[in-house]
Amino acid sequence: MAEKILITPKSFKNYKEKAHRLLQERGYEIIENNLGRTMTEEEIIDAAQDNVVGIIIGIDPLPANVLEQCKSVRAISKYGVGMDNIDLKRAEELGILVKNAVGTNSISVAEHAIALMFASARNLPAIAAGVKSYGWDRSIGFELTNKKLGVVGGGQIGKEVAKRAVGLGMKAAIYDPYFKDQEFLEKYNVQRQEQLDEILKESDVISLHLPATEDTKGLINAETLKLMKPTAVLINTSRGELVDEAALYDALSHNKIAAAAQDVYSSEPPQQGDPLVALPNFILTPHIGAFTHEAVERMAMVSTENLIEMLAQKDDAK
Secondary structure: OOOEEEEOOHHHHHHHHHHHHHHHHOOOEEEEOOOOOOOOHHHHHHHOOOOEEEEEEOOOOEOHHHHHHOOOOOEEEEOOOOOOOEOHHHHHHOOOEEEOOOOOOHHHHHHHHHHHHHHHHHOHHHHHHHHHOOOOOOOOOOOOOOOEEEEEOOOHHHHHHHHHHHHOOOEEEEEOOOOOOHHHHHHHOOEEEOOHHHHHHHOOEEEEOOOOOOOOOOOEOHHHHHHOOOOOEEEEOOOHHHEOHHHHHHHHHOOOOOEEEEOOOOOOOOOOOOHHHHOOOEEEOOOOOOOOHHHHHHHHHHHHHHHHHHHHHHHHOO
16 A cells, blocks of 8 residues: 555645655655645544555644554654644654754745734724725824834744844844844844843834743733833734733733734634724734745745655664
8 A cells, every 4th residue: 555645734735736746756645635724633633544654734733642543654744833733742752753844934924024013003904994995094103113123032033023124224132042143143233132021121013933832822911011112012923822812902902002913813713703803903814924925835845855854764764
């Protein structure tokens, strides 16, 4: 029986020709997610049987109970960067190799974060919607030039955001206890700040670029929101779990901060009638930071190449 590869991301299909060819040249059969949505745990378990040896995974869930029932899977390749949907510890215990597509979507997500800053600074969604209803609300906004951007998380995306902010004339700072790229700071004139409280207090715009871990979940909460300026804007293109949404609703509805814009949410899509989503000073986009033609093509190719490499590694170890 031929070995099979399960591919779950919906957008993978847009650039599948080259990736499929790479897999088929090596004798793999391909199983695609044709549901038009993220797969459930049960659907992944059902699909990953009958000699499925590798999975290219998007944001679909791969907790321990799913991994344990995918008996033939030897490697998992993340279509993207964040791997909080995969139980990495259990995968290691089961001998399953896991790798992400580092750097493939950094530019696209960074550009989206900058776009959300502009949209918040000028209240573009509400103003544009008003004009489409034949209104003419010319509400005043603010410039980003000379404002301070606080980047929380100094990984590849955080650095790309800081670079672009400096190019716009902003003053950029990074908070990340593990950040060691002094050359980057000097080259792009970016400051490093040692304390989270400090960067929250001083920044005009806060941009979050962290994985969702036990240490980072709820990082932005009632207490940390109190530290921010009443004119501050919060941007989150990383993970919804970083923000306490009830606390953010309270801060925005009582003008404790000026605005917030997110590309992620705790429940995607949000529930009907969610009060935070309805606020005029809150922008939510449907997790599209990495959804550009360029990033999707890179993610498809790199995740495929990573999977082939890991499966070859497992074969060599037999």
